Amino acid sequence: MTGPQPDPAALRRILRQFLADPDAAWSLGGYGAGATFRRGADEPAGAPSGGRPGLVTPRGALVLGEAHTLVPVAYETALGPGSWSHALALCRPLHLLPPCPVPAVSELGPDAEAAREEDRDGVLFGLGLPLRQGRLLARVRGEAVRSLRVACGRPADAALWAALPGLGAVLVAARGGDRIEVVLPDAHPGPRALWFDKLLRQGRLHAATAPIPAGLAPVIHLHPPHPVTADGFDGERHAAFQALLARWGDSDLVALKSRILAGESVAVPDTRAARNAARVAQAQRLCLSAGGADPA
Known part of the structure; x- marks a missing residue:
């Protein structure tokens, strides 16, 4: 590979x-x-x-x-x-x-990186979800800031999530x-x-x-x-x-799929990834054939 x-x-x-x-x-x-x-x-x-x-x-x-x-x-x-x-x-x-992050709601301050400049005065609150690839945040203004400050220090729950639309949150x-x-x-x-x-x-x-x-x-x-x-x-x-x-x-999976699409008799390795590639090849072969294209 x-x-x-x-x-x-x-x-x-x-x-x-x-x-x-x-x-x-x-x-x-x-x-x-x-x-x-x-x-x-x-x-x-x-x-x-x-x-x-x-x-x-x-x-x-x-x-x-x-x-x-x-x-x-x-x-x-x-x-x-x-x-x-x-x-x-x-x-x-x-x-x-x-x-x-710490599993609790926390106030982070103004959203200096907001997509629109006019939204940068909105206040960000981290929701503290156990996520490593990114952060899930809520941006609010006005009285909604007070509401989320009350939640700070406690884990976010389904009730808070359900309340966010009513707070005008982004x-x-x-x-x-x-x-x-x-x-x-x-x-x-x-x-x-x-x-x-x-x-x-x-x-x-x-x-x-x-x-x-x-x-x-x-x-x-x-x-x-x-x-x-x-x-x-x-x-x-x-x-x-x-x-x-x-x-x-994955070059190995691409090669495997290409061989199947070409109509070759292929021994599919006994791995989840290889079996998946074979199933995708079979699905695409049907679509390509139905559309009048050469699967190979």
Whole structure:
């Protein structure tokens, strides 16, 4: 296996390309907590203040200030008969991850890194969730500041989470110069705040089905548009992700999938990752054949 290699210039170009695509989705955080960002095709979108790359919409924001310095890992995941997902995980070496924060709500002061300059007077409160890849924060103003100060020193719970929309809070998932902001209450489709306590308490850095190389932890995920659409199979979308997979995927898994797509008789290694790659290949072979393309 050839491991993923950082390439900030190339990654910056890829991120810029998908920022311009309203069908791309993004997530920041860890297993069980974080935030996702997506926008509608006709939704107005501007740029974050300070010339930072990203997007700002009425419902949230995405800032990618340092994402291009992370380690890209492209992968696909079989979901069921004939279906799969794909993602580009932007990872950080484990030894560079901070420890989990103190498990209590804490006041952090004004949000100096807010995506919009006019939001920088909002006050940030850390929620103290056991998350190493980022921090889950709430930004509030006015009387809501007093309400969250009362909660300081105690663990965040489901009651506090449920109260945040009524406080006019903006949920912020942040890591260094990267962040996703979600105006609460959130709604699908659109930016979403995520907190699944049962998953979070497992202490995992990522789902077991994600073939992230040892020593790395995914911090940000780019979810490019999927080639299977309501109108059929989009060959251009498929080719675009396959190029990412060839560049930043596990070379052994890419080779295995290519051989299966070519119709070769292949002995699939008895590993979760290899079995997954074989299932993805079979699903894609069906889609490519149905679309009139040569699976090889």
